[in-house]
Amino acid sequence: MNFPAALPWLAMTLALAGCATEAYRATESQCAPAAYAQYPIIQQTRMEMRTRAIQVPTGQTRCSSVVNGNRTDTVCQDIFRTEYQQYPVYVTVDINEYGRNQVITACARSQCLRTHGNPDCE
Structure with missing residues (x-):
């Protein structure tokens, strides 16, 4: 060029x-x-490794209950942890x-x- x-x-x-x-x-x-x-x-195209954070379920849940009159409502949510995953990406560099x-x-x-x-x- x-x-x-x-x-x-x-x-x-x-x-x-x-x-x-x-x-x-x-x-x-x-x-x-x-x-x-x-x-x-x-310009040259090459593969590089990048890292991204992903949320992975731990297998545990966190539950909370709310009493509503004579009824109890329980809501549970999965607990996640952050893991880092490498992935390839093609980049063009000078x-x-x-x-x-x-x-x-x-x-x-x-x-x-x-x-x-x-x-x-x-």
């Missing part, structure tokens, strides 16, 4: 970097094209994302150091 096609993804990533200064984010944007050229987006982000960060910090005297463009 080429760099222009990756702009929405880059915009989302940079938006999540909310603690960065505006100058730092602008510098990251300048560094991104070279990083995408070096580490293009390569296998070059980590390397590309490392290049963008190193480039941005280097340029900020040159232009602002610190690696955070402050």
Whole structure:
């Protein structure tokens, strides 16, 4: 995938970097094209294991009775416990994302150091 096609993804990533200064984010944007050229987006589907909580009956019940005149009404409810169950899920990941982000960060910090005297463009 080429760099222009990756702009929405880059915009989302940079938006999540909310603690960065505006100058730092602008510098990251300048560094991104070279990083995408070096580490293009390569999507790969793989299976990962996830964990979910499920409620499992214990075999016990909790009952309560209410006297209503000459009649007693009893209501029982099953008692559950939480168990954790693993399940497979297929996910699509960009296998070059980590390397590309490392290049963008190193480039941005280097340029900020040159232009602002610190690696955070402050």
